[in-house]
Amino acid sequence: MPTVTFLPRYHKIDVELGCTVLDAAQRAGLNINVVCGGQGKCGKCIVFIQRGKIIFDHQKYAQFFTQDELAQGGCLACTTTIESDIQVLVPDTTLIQEQKILVEGQKTEIEFLPSVKKYYVELNLPTLTDPTPDLSRLLWMIQKNGGPVAEKIYAPLEVLRDIPAILRNSDWKVTGTIALVPGVYRLVDLQKNDTSKRLYGASVDLGTTTVVVYLWDLVNGKVVGVSSNYNRQISCGEDILARVNFARKNGLTKLQVLAAESINLALTTASDTAGIDREDIYEVVVAGNTVMTHILLGIDPAYMISEPYVPVVRRALSVAASRIGITCNSNGGLFVFPAVSDFIGGDVIADILTCGMVDREEISLLIDIGTNFEVVLGNKEWMFSCAGAAGPALEGGEVLFGMRANPGAIERIAINPNTFNTTYSTINNTKPRGICGSGLIDLLAELLRTCVIDRTGRINLGIKNKRIRQGKYFPEVVVTWAKESEIGKDIVITENDIKNLIMSKASIHAACITLMKAADITRHQISKIYFAGAFGNYLNKKNATTIGLIPEIPIEQIENIGNGAVAGANIALINRRKRKALDNIALKIAYIELNAEPTFMDEYTSSSFLPHTDLSLFPNVQRMLDECRLQRE
């Protein structure tokens, strides 16, 4: 068996001949960046083979390497097979960095009414004159201590079986945990002595790409830990479609296990950091998109990805956490948010809960941009929703120097209208390695404002500036010069990149207009636009309006709610009444299938301009553009 030594940290692992370097690295515990799921498409997993025999097609993947990199033995880990003992250098840039994940959520005041509670009780010993059965003795004392009516508390068999020994081994001093979900009170478990202070719950945003976990102390209502990591399903495919196709070919089991493992990993990190025993976590609340929650529950998602796009279930579900491999208290419960449809999942319901639009008379527009986008329009009376694929451009895909919001990504840009020099900031303030979504939107707006591009997105090569040039295939604009960049190359944006970005923003805008037309309202009636998702949180609201990503409304009415999914999960975790209302919210929301809606295609065409064919819909943008053009002339 060949031995693979990974530098710089000297991880060693024995693998079979023909194994890929990526597999070896994953088994050695190294988190290699594989955006494309290991298909040799993204070029993010560059490693340097320093010794030993490997097979790698340098010609096929030449585009991903500089001459220097090739000279140093650069290969893509995912398509390099191991033919002998080898030594591999894994550069830091190839390892997955702590992504800038939004975990704060909306700061709202939520009443603390957790749906699980512990009761420490000291029981009277049974006697000949009081031979009350163990269970009644216990539940009556819990009732006496403020718990629910004893007769209403259901005791599952696994707890019942433990009761007699626990009571007698603890001198009849015990702590009972009661689930307080109205109507279905349940004795979750029984422990010796007083453990009433050890009661925790977790809320989870189960995203296609990332998993975010908040750990709450359910006695005092405080967050005690936060953790996030990549969804380990990424190794089975980058996006939802790839995952479902993987499940079709290989069955659901692996994806289900990986989903559970991803949550477990974040739970472990959060609880270890907080110094908490995972057995003391009694509840896990999960918000995720419909495909992710189907997979987590082991329910086939296959029928959601092709016509007529049908989920198996959309109601909220409560299951035993152990049933699906979540390791918390062995009798702990798992609550999964309800969904509206295949593409309006529990994450969107959580967003709605977080922004509070469901409680207000005024009409709000909620936009969640992630791997896909979802839009919800409505108020406490009614809601319309739709969803679509924005294309990968806003997440850094299909854009030459696009990247995710990792360290080194340019997240803010301004362009000097005279020199066309750029001012920018990067995540972690390191040298730039690429441009992430919020940077790309800034860039598009700035290029438009400075007339470097016209409203169709064409680059004006007539401008005499060294930053504006004809590239190998397309006209391009230099954002940073090679010498300033981490990657030793000019970071540019091409006319093709701009075309892809416009297609993305056009979909989202067209979706907004489609819902507004369905509800027969204009942009003047929208009191709030909420951006949800990590992307939205770093967005420059003005620039988003400038390029026509969203309908134009006063900037101060646009709000970023951040990771609304985990924020909504938090709310459902700490307030049982809010949780109970979720199914009703989900039932209230009408879903509009964009593919079946002719309005959408019309609006998409009209939206494929910056900001739109009809400038009267964007009066402020028109004013700004007019001013800029005037200055330039």
Added chain:
Amino acid sequence: MPTVTFLPRYHKIDVELGCTVLDAAQRAGLNINVVCGGQGKCGKCIVFIQRGKIIFDHQKYAQFFTQDELAQGGCLACTTTIESDIQVLVPDTTLIQEQKILVEGQKTEIEFLPSVKKYYVELNLPTLTDPTPDLSRLLWMIQKNGGPVAEKIYAPLEVLRDIPAILRNSDWKVTGTIALVPGVYRLVDLQKNDTSKRLYGASVDLGTTTVVVYLWDLVNGKVVGVSSNYNRQISCGEDILARVNFARKNGLTKLQVLAAESINLALTTASDTAGIDREDIYEVVVAGNTVMTHILLGIDPAYMISEPYVPVVRRALSVAASRIGITCNSNGGLFVFPAVSDFIGGDVIADILTCGMVDREEISLLIDIGTNFEVVLGNKEWMFSCAGAAGPALEGGEVLFGMRANPGAIERIAINPNTFNTTYSTINNTKPRGICGSGLIDLLAELLRTCVIDRTGRINLGIKNKRIRQGKYFPEVVVTWAKESEIGKDIVITENDIKNLIMSKASIHAACITLMKAADITRHQISKIYFAGAFGNYLNKKNATTIGLIPEIPIEQIENIGNGAVAGANIALINRRKRKALDNIALKIAYIELNAEPTFMDEYTSSSFLPHTDLSLFPNVQRMLDECRLQRE
């Protein structure tokens, strides 16, 4: 390994050296009679070793054999160890016979409201304009077909996971099974096509000795099969005490498995006979004593058999049948009757349901005589209960020629007051082999009526009749002569037997009086006496009163309800409202611990006469005895 060959049917089995013949027989599938649980105490497991080496202490167990039997190689299977290949003849009398088990139950008109129902539905195919999730599509159609409100039906994960494939593989024509327990509707399972006519349920009397199963067609409300067999736990001990002690030493698992297997065996027999697939049995309702139901559920019964006699749980329980090893539909449910206390179990609650005393103003007295006895006194407003060990005499134990109600047992006897010759009938009308409980009560009453015994139970040896004689240890009365009997011996009753019988009947009578005093009522206020249990059903009511087993009330007010346990289980199976009321019945019943009640010991002493020290409590018996004495004089 020695080979054991069992005749007459040539069962062969290889066993290890030193194994007992009983173990070998059980492994070979032979149902050997081991009333004492294999301790060499009952002498019922006689086998004849025809060839090979064994070890058996003939001297120690001589009392159990005739000379003939010894000459033929008679041994007790339970204490004979195998030392070589052997050949063993197992006489029919040693095999467990089909016991005369009461299965009819009370014939009452119960409204047919089963708590599980099937709905055949044909669904509309999902389309782009109707992408309703699978679950909602299914449940809405079930609702439209008369089922419960869709939103109120809980769908467990195991069914959810099956839904998408079943719908699509059956052309959207499916049968859903819904549990209709009020407040907790549940989608039990989903099947392809129309299976709505295949819906069965079983009610079970889980007794210490026997298991009785009724199989019901839950579509048309008819009984389709009945089966009974011994509780296979008998191999771990004859009575409850022995079983609990076995569990203490060896853990609960074996007893739990045997309990489930005993039910499974009866279910299999009943469903095979009826030609029913066990997968079509969706519900099993079990009534049993508190120790039996604890064991079946895998809950430790240890704390019930010593002071202060505390059960773990007394409420009704619903669990997944598969959880405890009952093989019916894989999503089928099991309902266990509630209990009042350690000794007033679900079987007694079932008796109460069966006799209807809980619905009436008038006061009733219910007596269930089995391995133990239970007595309940009360009406719709209040109930008192108590329980005790009657001793084994009424079941044929501690009586020289006592036996269970098996073929050959004398079940009715009359004595000619002049000749002292007996007239009797046996079960199955075969030659007599012994006397069962109802026969013993007849015998006691007849001996008293004919003045062969006095009110203390002493045999009057002064009577000159060859049937009345001094036996080896005690005076005795010959019931049948050896030549008439199957066993080739005189069947007699000894003064010692009579003493044991009086002790048994005194306990039961004293228990009745203890409850009456607690409720402050006299025998005149009792409108009904109900006998429950197989024993009660064959009882001569007049003779039972004559010997003072029960308080004297007019004979026509005494009723046998037979196997009230299975009859009550039947009621709970076919009527969900009656089932729901059970916990309330159980909570209404006060339990009086006889051991803690001084009245009981006083009454026991007074009841240790035939019928009682105080004859004014038995005016009719007194009149009869006076007449008889007069005739004799």
